[in-house]
Amino acid sequence: xxxxxxxxxxxxxxxxxxxxxxxxxxxxxxxxxxxxxxxxxxxxxxxxxxxxxxxxxxxxxxxxxxxxxxxxxxxxxxxxxxxxxxxxxxxxxxxxxxxxxxxxxxxxxxxxxxxxxxxxxxxxxxxxxxxxxxxxxxxxxxxxxxxxxxxxxxxxxxxxxxxxxxxxxxxxxxxxxxxxxxxxxxxxxxxxxxxxxxxxxxxxxxxxxxxxxxxxxxxxxxxxxxxxxxxxxxxxxxxxxxxx
Amino acid sequence: xxxxxxxxxxxxxxxxxxxxxxxxxxxxxxxxxxxxxxxxxxxxxxxxxxxxxxxxxxxxxxxxxxxxxxxxxxxxxxxxxxxxxxxxxxxxxxxxxxxxxxxxxxxxxxxxxxxxxxxxxxxxxxxxxxxxxxxxxxxxxxxxxxxxxxxxxxxxxxxxxxxxxxxxxxxxxxxxxxxxxxxxxxxxxxxxxxxxxxxxxxxxxxxxxxxxxxxxxxxxxxxxxxxxxxxxxxxxxxxxxxxx
Numbered sequence: 001x002x003x004x005x006x007x008x009x010x011x012x013x014x015x016x017x018x019x020x021x022x023x024x025x026x027x028x029x030x031x032x033x034x035x036x037x038x039x040x041x042x043x044x045x046x047x048x049x050x051x052x053x054x055x056x057x058x059x060x061x062x063x064x065x066x067x068x069x070x071x072x073x074x075x076x077x078x079x080x081x082x083x084x085x086x087x088x089x090x091x092x093x094x095x096x097x098x099x100x101x102x103x104x105x106x107x108x109x110x111x112x113x114x115x116x117x118x119x120x121x122x123x124x125x126x127x128x129x130x131x132x133x134x135x136x137x138x139x140x141x142x143x144x145x146x147x148x149x150x151x152x153x154x155x156x157x158x159x160x161x162x163x164x165x166x167x168x169x170x171x172x173x174x175x176x177x178x179x180x181x182x183x184x185x186x187x188x189x190x191x192x193x194x195x196x197x198x199x200x201x202x203x204x205x206x207x208x209x210x211x212x213x214x215x216x217x218x219x220x221x222x223x224x225x226x227x228x229x230x231x232x233x234x235x236x237x238x239x240x241x242x243x244x
Numbered sequence: 245x246x247x248x249x250x251x252x253x254x255x256x257x258x259x260x261x262x263x264x265x266x267x268x269x270x271x272x273x274x275x276x277x278x279x280x281x282x283x284x285x286x287x288x289x290x291x292x293x294x295x296x297x298x299x300x301x302x303x304x305x306x307x308x309x310x311x312x313x314x315x316x317x318x319x320x321x322x323x324x325x326x327x328x329x330x331x332x333x334x335x336x337x338x339x340x341x342x343x344x345x346x347x348x349x350x351x352x353x354x355x356x357x358x359x360x361x362x363x364x365x366x367x368x369x370x371x372x373x374x375x376x377x378x379x380x381x382x383x384x385x386x387x388x389x390x391x392x393x394x395x396x397x398x399x400x401x402x403x404x405x406x407x408x409x410x411x412x413x414x415x416x417x418x419x420x421x422x423x424x425x426x427x428x429x430x431x432x433x434x435x436x437x438x439x440x441x442x443x444x445x446x447x448x449x450x451x452x453x454x455x456x457x458x459x460x461x462x463x464x465x466x467x468x469x470x471x472x473x474x475x476x477x478x479x480x481x482x483x484x485x486x487x488x
Contacts, residue, residue: 085369090362120253
C-alpha cells in the first residue's frame with residue numbers, strides 16, 4: 001500500500017465543485033473514476049481545498065491510498081489518459097501514510113482574477129470576473145494590507161457555516177495591476193468558507209468607493225457580516241498552490 | 245438605410261465556423277439572430293474572414309444594412325444584450341454604402357498561439373495548441389522571414405480549393421517567445437483557405453527539425469503541397485485585426 005500525493009489543475013466551469021454530490025459532476029468523483037479506470041481500485045480522494053462550483057485550480061493537491069504497482073512518479077502521466085480535457089494531473093509523488101492534503105498544509109495561495117475591459121473578455125470569461133468601473137487601486141492595496149496578519153475573519157465567512165474557530169493568519173495579500181488584468185493574490189494558513197471571495201468582493205467595494213477602510217477595520221473587529229462586501233463570483237477564483 | 249460595420253470577438257470553440265451551414269451554430273447565424281431580436285429586421289451579415297470551426301476572433305469585422313434608428317455608435321452595446329457569452333460586439337460605426345469587410349480591407353492580422361507546457365494548459369486549451377517538444381526558435385524565425393514578402397502560396401492552400409490567384413503578400417510574420425507561450429503573428433493582404441494553419445504547421449515542423457528551410461523555399465518555388473507541414477489545429481488560431 002502506498003499513499004500518493006497528486007497535484008492537479010482544473011477548469012472549474014463545468015464542475016459542481018470539488019466535493020462529491022449525488023448525480024453531479026464533481027472533481028473528486030471524476031478523479032476517483034479515472035483512478036479506477038487506470039488501476040481497477042475503488043479509492044476515496046481527499047483534497048487540500050474543497051473548491052466551490054466554478055472555482056478553478058492550478059495547484060490543487062489530493063491524496064489517496066493505492067495498491068497499484070505503477071511507479072508513483074509516473075502515476076500522473078498515466079492517469080491523464082483517463083481524465084477529461086478540463087482536468088489534468090501535473091505531478092504525483094509517494095508520501096508518508098499520515099500525509100493529509102489539508103491538515104498537513106502550512107498555507108495555501110489563492111488568486112482572484114478581475115478583468116477590466118469589455119475587449120477580450122470573451123476569451124477569459126471562464127476564469128475572470130468582469131469589472132469595468134473605476135477602481136482606486138491604492139485604497140485596495142491599503143485594504144489588503146489591513147487584512148494581512150492574524151484576524152478573526154468570521155465576518156468574511158459564508159452565513160450558516162458551522163466553523164467555531166474563525167481566526168486565520170493571512171501571510172500575504174497582494175493587489176497586482178497589469179491592465180486589463182487586476183490580480184488579487186492571497187496566502188494564508190487557512191480560509192473559511194467563501195472567505196477569499198468575500199475578501200475580493202470587499203476589495204472591489206472599497207476600490208469603487210462604496211465602502212471605507214474604516215468599515216473594513218470595524219468588520220474585522222466586530223465580526224459583523226453586514227459590513228462586508230458581497231461574495232465575488234466563483235469564476236474569478238483559482239487555488240494556485242498548497243504549501244507544505 | 246445605413247450600412248453598419250461591427251467589430252466582434254468570439255470564442256470559436258462552440259461555433260461551426262463563421263459561415264452559415266444548415267442546422268449548425270455558426271457566427272453569422274448567431275449575429276443575424278441577435279440583430280433580428282434587437283431590430284426586428286432580417287439581415288445578412290458579411291464577414292472579413294470566414295473563420296473555420298474552432299478558430300477565434302478578437303477583431304472580426306462584419307457589415308450589414310439596417311433601417312434601424314438605433315444610433316450606429318450605440319448599436320454594439322445594444323446588440324450585446326442579445327448575444328450569448330461566447331460572442332461580443334466591441335464596436336459599431338456607420339460606413340459608406342459600398343463598404344465590404346473583406347474587399348475593402350488592406351490587410352489582416354492572425355495570431356497562432358502555441359503553449360509549450362503541460363502545466364496550466366487546462367486553462368488555455370480552448371485557445372492554444374499544446375506542443376511540449378523542443379523547438380529551434382531561431383530556425384522558426386528564419387522560416388517566417390522566408391515566407392515574408394510576395395509569394396505564390398498555393399502549396400499552403402487546403403487541397404480542393406478553387407482559388408486561382410494564389411499569390412499573396414505577407415507584410416510581417418513574427419515568432420514571439422514568452423515561455424510557456426509561443427506566438428506566431430502574421431499580417432498579409434489576404435490569406436488562402438487554411439494558409440495560416442499550414443504556415444503554423446510548417447513552422448512547427450521546421451522548429452522540431454523535421455523539415456528544412458531549404459524544403460520551405462522549394463515549397464514556395466514549386467507549389468508542391470506535399471512539401472508543406474501539416475495543418476495546425478484550429479484552436480490555436482485567432483483573427484486579431486482587419487486593417488482598412
